Amino acid sequence: MKKVKASETLVQTLKNWGIDHVYGLPGDSIDTVVDALRKEQEDIEFIHVRHEEVAALSAAAYAKLTGKIGVALSIGGPGAIHLLNGMYDAKMDHVPMLVLVGQVTTDVLNTGFFQEVNLPAVFEDVAVYNKQIDNPETLADVVDEAIRTAYKEKGVAVLTISNDIPAQAIKASLEAETVKFEQENPKLNEANIQEAVALIDKAEKPVILAGLGTKHAGPELIAFAEKAKIPIIHSLPAKTIIPDDHPNALGNLGKIGTKPAYEAMQETDLLLMFGNDYPYSDYLPKKAACVQIDIDPAKISKRYQATVGLVGDAAEIISNLTAKIAPVEERKFLQACQENMQEWWKWLEEDMTKTTDPIAPEVVMANIQKIADKDAVFSIDVGTATVWSTRYLHLTPENDFIVSAWLGTMGCGLPGAIAAKKAFPDRQAIAIVGDGGFSMVMQDFATAVGLNMPMIVVVLNNQQLSFIKYEQQSAGELNYAIDLPDINYAKFAESCGGIGFRVEKMADLESAFENAKLATKPVIIDVSVDSAAAPLPGKIVMDEALGYTKFEIQSVLEDHRFAKMPPLKTILRRFL
Numbered sequence: 001m002k003k004v005k006a007s008e009t010l011v012q013t014l015k016n017w018g019i020d021h022v023y024g025l026p027g028d029s030i031d032t033v034v035d036a037l038r039k040e041q042e043d044i045e046f047i048h049v050r051h052e053e054v055a056a057l058s059a060a061a062y063a064k065l066t067g068k069i070g071v072a073l074s075i076g077g078p079g080a081i082h083l084l085n086g087m088y089d090a091k092m093d094h095v096p097m098l099v100l101v102g103q104v105t106t107d108v109l110n111t112g113f114f115q116e117v118n119l120p121a122v123f124e125d126v127a128v129y130n131k132q133i134d135n136p137e138t139l140a141d142v143v144d145e146a147i148r149t150a151y152k153e154k155g156v157a158v159l160t161i162s163n164d165i166p167a168q169a170i171k172a173s174l175e176a177e178t179v180k181f182e183q184e185n186p187k188l189n190e191a192n193i194q195e196a197v198a199l200i201d202k203a204e205k206p207v208i209l210a211g212l213g214t215k216h217a218g219p220e221l222i223a224f225a226e227k228a229k230i231p232i233i234h235s236l237p238a239k240t241i242i243p244d245d246h247p248n249a250l251g252n253l254g255k256i257g258t259k260p261a262y263e264a265m266q267e268t269d270l271l272l273m274f275g276n277d278y279p280y281s282d283y284l285p286k287k288a289a290c291v292q293i294d295i296d297p298a299k300i301s302k303r304y305q306a307t308v309g310l311v312g313d314a315a316e317i318i319s320n321l322t323a324k325i326a327p328v329e330e331r332k333f334l335q336a337c338q339e340n341m342q343e344w345w346k347w348l349e350e351d352m353t354k355t356t357d358p359i360a361p362e363v364v365m366a367n368i369q370k371i372a373d374k375d376a377v378f379s380i381d382v383g384t385a386t387v388w389s390t391r392y393l394h395l396t397p398e399n400d401f402i403v404s405a406w407l408g409t410m411g412c413g414l415p416g417a418i419a420a421k422k423a424f425p426d427r428q429a430i431a432i433v434g435d436g437g438f439s440m441v442m443q444d445f446a447t448a449v450g451l452n453m454p455m456i457v458v459v460l461n462n463q464q465l466s467f468i469k470y471e472q473q474s475a476g477e478l479n480y481a482i483d484l485p486d487i488n489y490a491k492f493a494e495s496c497g498g499i500g501f502r503v504e505k506m507a508d509l510e511s512a513f514e515n516a517k518l519a520t521k522p523v524i525i526d527v528s529v530d531s532a533a534a535p536l537p538g539k540i541v542m543d544e545a546l547g548y549t550k551f552e553i554q555s556v557l558e559d560h561r562f563a564k565m566p567p568l569k570t571i572l573r574r575f576l
């Protein structure tokens with residue numbers, strides 16, 4: 001066997017797993033790995049970002065979009081610490097990530113050397129696999145196991161590599177092989193299926209709450225819901241599992257969810273929790289029977305007491321249920337929910353057609369919708385952008401819609417768009433971000449320009465941390481530390497070599513979007529939006545309502561116009 005560098009075996013292992021790009025930033029303690037990647041740049045692209053946080057957030061977003069492992073690389077010490085945010089995003093949204101970080105050389109390891117940080121200790125909480133490499137001979141095997149574990153555990157595998165180890169010569173073959181991860185799904189439990197079928201057949205007001213565990217099971221979910229005439233509510237990140245305009249769709253649930261979804265949940269007699277780990281118990285039924293599907297047995301009854309737990313693959317279980325349940329000709333509960341939903345859309349339409357200045361964020365959503373391709377990929381930042389995008393965009397399963405769902409980190413929008421262009425170069429990528437979130441990562445717009453990744457970044461520029469403004473108000477606190485001095489993001493775009501549109505008046509909004517659609521370079525549309533636009537909860541739960549009252553902004557409660565929408569209970573009375 002011929003002698004090769006250990007770093008070559010590392011890179012070969014990445015190739016064997018079909019890894020074709022790495023997000024990162026080089027530096028002394030990871031230089032030997034970077035050098036090996038340089039030699040294989042035809043097969044593995046090095047996406048050189050300007051901040052390691054963007055590397056990790058992009059790697060997480062790539063995994064959310066494709067199901068394939070995302071890879072981030074950095075030096076040890078400060079660079080490794082910068083990666084943490086994206087690593088937690090991957091951990092908490094349950095997607096596979098591989099992180100390669102450098103470390104000081106073994107001759108000075110454990111001496112408190114320059115940039116020496118105890119990385120295995122730093123990563124202990126975030127990682128499902130966390131090894132310090134001390135033997136060049138086994139490097140490739142450890143990389144292989146790390147990737148396999150990341151896939152199996154849907155989490156982050158970290159390798160901390162002293163820079164001298166990959167440079168060492170070892171006896172190894174560099175033969176290419178194709179490696180794939182295959183997981184066997186648990187076998188269905190027929191007795192539990194029968195029990196679930198009986199509950200579904202008996203229920204009068206069943207409701208589905210679908211999460212990302214049904215991402216691959218959209219058609220099965222729709223067939224099930226249509227056969228039994230059941231409304232479908234989704235968790236926020238599961239927005240594109242069924243079309244927003246599907247007749248059974250009631251939108252998402254929660255603080256930024258729809259009123260029809262909240263009300264259906266309060267009325268239901270059978271909650272069908274399909275592939276989600278929904279944490280906000282205030283929004284779940286007070287008391288209902290529950291059929292829960294999850295691939296992970298530990299999740300059954302974790303959030304809501306399941307009458308029947310079905311462990312396994314959602315697509316398989318749902319189609320099994322569909323075959324066994326009785327068809328329902330007409331379900332009054334669904335009809336009432338549908339009417340409620342039509343009112344909701346009508347109410348939203350009114351917001352989307354406002355023509356006055358200052359520009360309403362809802363109108364920005366209408367313009368985004370107008371120029372969006374049928375299969376556009378949306379990457380949404382955390383802030384009011386999350387509310388406007390989730391609530392006002394009408395999407396379908398042809399779209400993708402990614403957010404930082406469980407970590408909820410600001411700054412995820414732009415990295416997600418970079419990952420989208422890497423995952424699907426031919427699809428339109430649209431990032432919808434706030435000025436606060438964008439300015440946390442904006443330096444990497446230059447990365448998108450450098451990589452020639454056409455994308456549209458819509459900055460909802462309200463010169464404040466608006467989401468927090470309302471959070472403070474709903475808690476009855478006075479507003480504090482929420483102002484953001486203005487930046488001209490359009491000029492910034494141009495200084496990076498991209499295209500910028502600054503929109504301060506309604507009159508300029510439409511043309512900016514039309515021009516952005518035609519651009520072949522990354523674009524920022526910097527829209528000055530109404531800073532008083534309140535992202536009101538679909539249903540204000542009691543403690544929030546009390547907070548608003550304490551703050552004495554009665555107008556928020558008075559102006560929200562929910563009063564115009566009859567509650568589901570009233571609509572139901574007409575149907576029953």
Ligand SMILES: Cc1ncc(C[n+]2csc(CCOP(=O)(O)OP(=O)(O)O)c2C)c(N)n1
Binds near residue numbers: 381384385408435464
């Ligand atoms: C990294 C991080 N820091 C702080 C927060 C808390 N937080 C949530 S939304 C938000 C405000 C977002 O402001 P901006 O991006 O300007 O959007 P806006 O709400 O103004 O539309 C803050 C500070 C967070 N989620 N993530």
Ligand SMILES: [Mg+2]
Binds near residue numbers: 434435436460463465
């Ligand atoms: Mg803002």
